[in-house]
Amino acid sequence: MIENDSLFTFVESSDISKVITMNRENLNTAAQLAGIVIGIAATLTVVVGWLGFLQSECEQGTPFLSSVFPCFPPENG
């Protein structure tokens, strides 16, 4: 059985610093991945929200920027 003291004997300070560095790198990577996900979600929200806004404005009869985003007549209109 390994005593706790002997365990500490084998762990050198350089190893500990490597572990800390690795954890920091992992945290950094996780933060970057979270940033990408949030960025994509934000862009998706902006685009889909804008399209939904245009659609609702057309349905309410108050078209917004109709020269660029015209409201389309119904199929048999």
Added chain:
Amino acid sequence: MEIEPWEVWIRSTELHAFVQRYEPWLWPTLQTLHIFGFTLLFGTVGFFDLRALGFAKGIPLQAIHRLIPWGIAGFVGNILLGIVFFSGHPDQYFYNNSFRLKLMFMAVAGINILAFYGTSAFEEAKNLPADASAPLRTKIIAGTSLFAWVAVLVCGRMITFNRPPFFH
């Protein structure tokens, strides 16, 4: 709805007839290639943008910039494919707010490219060594590029959900 003269002309072209004739297999094939082209674009330009924003700092920007011609190839291929799609179903695209928004975001990306290559931002980025942070201006351009291309992707995906009611 009355068909506009420009649409009548597109529908009279050989390209339109070709797309209509072979649509069942041609359309999914070209759509797959379209996604492949975007993958090339995003995998290179997007990677470059991410590095400029501080991801994978160990890689010099100049090394990633060598991949950009692949992204340009993907973009040019996608423009050509887009012309084929438009010729096949012009009304689906022209009378579509999602498509119009997609073109606007492509314009934003284009202006952003001019802001990068047309100014000293490119020279600054080119000489950036590994592990160095990009200047703020380059980061803003990279962020705008990422936003614009993701928006182009989202708009492209939304096109089929915003077809005009008179789609034929």
